[in-house]
Amino acid sequence: MNAPASDTGLMAQNLFVSHGRRMVLHGVTVGPFGPGTLNAVLGPNGSGKSTLLRAMSGLVPLRGAVTLDGQDLGRLRLPARSQRCLYLPQSLPEPMQITVIEAMMAARHVMPAPVRQQAAPSPPAALPDGRGTRVSTIGTAGSTLPGVAADPTGCAGQIARGSLPNGTSSGPEAALAWLEHMGIAHLAMRGLRELSGGQRQLVGLAQALSRRPRALLLDEPLSALDPYYQQRVMDLLAHEARETGLVVVLVLHDLNMALARCHNASVLNDGRIEASGPPETVLTPALLRRVYRIDACLDTGASGQRFLSVRGVAPAPRSMA
Numbered sequence: 001m002n003a004p005a006s007d008t009g010l011m012a013q014n015l016f017v018s019h020g021r022r023m024v025l026h027g028v029t030v031g032p033f034g035p036g037t038l039n040a041v042l043g044p045n046g047s048g049k050s051t052l053l054r055a056m057s058g059l060v061p062l063r064g065a066v067t068l069d070g071q072d073l074g075r076l077r078l079p080a081r082s083q084r085c086l087y088l089p090q091s092l093p094e095p096m097q098i099t100v101i102e103a104m105m106a107a108r109h110v111m112p113a114p115v116r117q118q119a120a121p122s123p124p125a126a127l128p129d130g131r132g133t134r135v136s137t138i139g140t141a142g143s144t145l146p147g148v149a150a151d152p153t154g155c156a157g158q159i160a161r162g163s164l165p166n167g168t169s170s171g172p173e174a175a176l177a178w179l180e181h182m183g184i185a186h187l188a189m190r191g192l193r194e195l196s197g198g199q200r201q202l203v204g205l206a207q208a209l210s211r212r213p214r215a216l217l218l219d220e221p222l223s224a225l226d227p228y229y230q231q232r233v234m235d236l237l238a239h240e241a242r243e244t245g246l247v248v249v250l251v252l253h254d255l256n257m258a259l260a261r262c263h264n265a266s267v268l269n270d271g272r273i274e275a276s277g278p279p280e281t282v283l284t285p286a287l288l289r290r291v292y293r294i295d296a297c298l299d300t301g302a303s304g305q306r307f308l309s310v311r312g313v314a315p316a317p318r319s320m321a
């Protein structure tokens, strides 16, 4: 039987998910992840991390319950659900032939379910999660934006630094402000198709944040990013969480990033939760050996920060004689 749903935060209770006949998640319970927190989902390849995020976002059928602030998300239709709890996948679909700024503005207007199409002034834009390819309108997202076309970087520089767009702004200024805060305003007028993998990942993150969900489920959001942008994205997520109460759940393979930046870590192994709690209490040498098959221990740096030292793969268990 499920425990009572938490009144605040995001929680998954007793989730069972199968792909075909194969059970991939076996009664997984995580959370509640409180408002304003960053929560890592960890585990080896194939352990079920993406499946868990997809299940929590309503993209795969499941047995169990997912609640946000006490509300059963399973009772919502997908558009309403993804407005509250938005999932950004690991691999982004082939982008449309539109500019970054158009994609940003489209993201703020997208209806994530089929909608009655109005005469659209511009081509429909795709969200990175592959949903929302039908757009009611894209506002002013034509090929020429007022004051933007000639010098996108200069225009972005006019936006007040330090203030993120509020929940209602959806014009080019707000779109540019998000790009600025992600550190990619210089890409505003570039075509989505011209971007590198990491640049596309950053645009996807900016799109997701700009939609102001209550919870954000990010599948390996740092996987294509260099160290500068990894830190920058984590700064922005932490800022958003702190200022707006956003709940962030993110799949990570970088255990030191989880240690340094996340309030909570949930470790999946073969479709089951091995441990959950503050990262420094979860990532013990025994767990790392058992789950990741590495020989590692927690160290403390000069400024008191905890970090993992990995010595190598764990020695193979002695055979039973």
Ligand SMILES: Nc1ncnc2c1ncn2[C@@H]1O[C@H](COP(=O)(O)OP(=O)(O)OP(=O)(O)O)[C@@H](O)[C@H]1O
Binding pocket: 019, 020, 024, 043, 044, 045, 046, 047, 048, 049, 050, 051, 052
């Ligand atoms: N569409 C699918 N059909 C069948 N099996 C699937 C499907 N998607 C995932 N699986 C299987 O489910 C298990 C969990 O996959 P999942 O992608 O959730 O793992 P993961 O922990 O995210 O892995 P990684 O770290 O490699 O991204 C794996 O064994 C995988 O092969």
